[in-house]
Amino acid sequence: MNGGENHLKEYYANVIDSVGDGVIVLDKQGMVTLINPAAEEITGVSRRHAQSAPFSDIFKGEAILLEMVSKTAATGMTISDYENIVLKKTGHLTPVSATASPLLLASGEIIGTILVLRDLTNVRELEETVRQADRLSTVGTLAAGLAHEIKNPLGGIKGAAQLLEREIREDSELRDYTRVVLKEVERVNKIVDELLDLASPRKLALAPVNLHKILGDIIILQKGVFADKRITFQQKFDPSIPPILADEALMTQLFLNLIKNAVEAVGETGQIKVVSRVWSDYSMTQKGERRSRMVAIEVSDDGPGIKKEELEQLFTPFFTTKAKGTGLGLAICQKIVTEHRGMIKVDSDPGKGTTFTVMLPLIQ
Ligand SMILES: Nc1ncnc2c1ncn2[C@@H]1O[C@H](COP(=O)(O)OP(=O)(O)OP(=O)(O)O)[C@@H](O)[C@H]1O
Numbered sequence: 001m002n003g004g005e006n007h008l009k010e011y012y013a014n015v016i017d018s019v020g021d022g023v024i025v026l027d028k029q030g031m032v033t034l035i036n037p038a039a040e041e042i043t044g045v046s047r048r049h050a051q052s053a054p055f056s057d058i059f060k061g062e063a064i065l066l067e068m069v070s071k072t073a074a075t076g077m078t079i080s081d082y083e084n085i086v087l088k089k090t091g092h093l094t095p096v097s098a099t100a101s102p103l104l105l106a107s108g109e110i111i112g113t114i115l116v117l118r119d120l121t122n123v124r125e126l127e128e129t130v131r132q133a134d135r136l137s138t139v140g141t142l143a144a145g146l147a148h149e150i151k152n153p154l155g156g157i158k159g160a161a162q163l164l165e166r167e168i169r170e171d172s173e174l175r176d177y178t179r180v181v182l183k184e185v186e187r188v189n190k191i192v193d194e195l196l197d198l199a200s201p202r203k204l205a206l207a208p209v210n211l212h213k214i215l216g217d218i219i220i221l222q223k224g225v226f227a228d229k230r231i232t233f234q235q236k237f238d239p240s241i242p243p244i245l246a247d248e249a250l251m252t253q254l255f256l257n258l259i260k261n262a263v264e265a266v267g268e269t270g271q272i273k274v275v276s277r278v279w280s281d282y283s284m285t286q287k288g289e290r291r292s293r294m295v296a297i298e299v300s301d302d303g304p305g306i307k308k309e310e311l312e313q314l315f316t317p318f319f320t321t322k323a324k325g326t327g328l329g330l331a332i333c334q335k336i337v338t339e340h341r342g343m344i345k346v347d348s349d350p351g352k353g354t355t356f357t358v359m360l361p362l363i364q
Pocket residue numbers: 257261262265301303304305306314319320321322324325326327328329330331354
């Protein structure tokens with residue numbers, strides 16, 4: 001190699017090292033030939049460790065990346081994924097967007113693959129702020145402020161009722177009244193806590209979660225609670241759905257709210273169906289292929305359905321048609337789903353029934 005060529009090589013290496021995005025170059029055999037500092041930073045894999053090793057070994061835990069790279073190598077297509085990839089570095093998770101493109105010679109011959117990674121942590125945080133602002137309208141924010149104000153006097157009422165209870169003889173009828181006060185205070189407290197929870201951001205405790213187990217447990221629990229009613233539960237789970245990366249407690253709360261709503265909708269007799277399926281649709285966009293793989297969970301009931309004019313208000317905090325409802329159930333569901341970067345939708349046929357569908361990204 002002559003001096004000029006060497007110089008050029010160094011020049012290009014400097015260019016790639018200076019790029020803010022992570023760049024990983026693979027040869028035709030899938031060996032890493034280059035990894036720039038930004039890619040080292042994003043993936044937590046050092047250049048020393050990666051250079052001349054098979055990409056599939058180094059990133060064996062990152063199924064989506066492996067699939068993208070092998071598909072690009074096989075087809076010569078550029079594939080992008082902006083949604084589904086969360087890299088598991090030791091200790092924490094980094095959401096990234098990735099684009100795999102073929103490395104082409106002027107002749108058109110494919111000699112490798114270029115993978116470009118971008119850290120989306122800041123983007124996600126920004127999105128979260130925007131979502132947060134959206135989620136609670138001005139009214140909601142006001143209510144959340146008010147909730148704080150309610151907590152203090154509520155504490156006072158509770159304390160006073162407890163003192164009063166102590167002063168009243170145990171067999172006195174008056175005890176029934178203090179008991180009502182205390183019970184109702186607890187109820188208001190719970191509503192206020194839920195509202196505060198709805199208004200405040202939180203960190204998700206992400207771990208692999210078996211959705212089928214959660215759904216199965218909720219169904220068993222509900223069957224026990226409503227043993228006296230004639231409600232039949234039907235479950236149809238797609239066994240190919242792997243554990244997904246999610247917050248288990250929030251997933252439980254999400255599906256419990258939906259299944260409870262279904263139970264409340266059917267009344268004394270009815271049928272509730274819980275179905276899971278994988279959605280893998282590949283659609284072409286101008287920028288290349290953008291994949292969205294989601295898992296869909298449907299909770300259907302054959303209750304009275306929801307009026308068209310009510311559909312729009314369903315997810316608004318405090319919208320309820322139930323005497324004892326808070327109207328926070330679905331607002332909470334919506335929050336949980338968006339926090340997991342999923343979607344929730346409702347289809348309802350008045351007179352026939354209702355189906356809520358939750359779609360969650362299939363991140364493992
Ligand atoms: N499966 C369903 N069938 C018919 N209507 C429903 C169904 N799920 C929800 N709704 C309607 O949406 C409203 C809001 O539901 P949401 O879960 O937010 O609050 P809630 O159930 O009324 O109160 P809470 O969840 O606090 O007990 C309900 O009052 C009901 O009118």
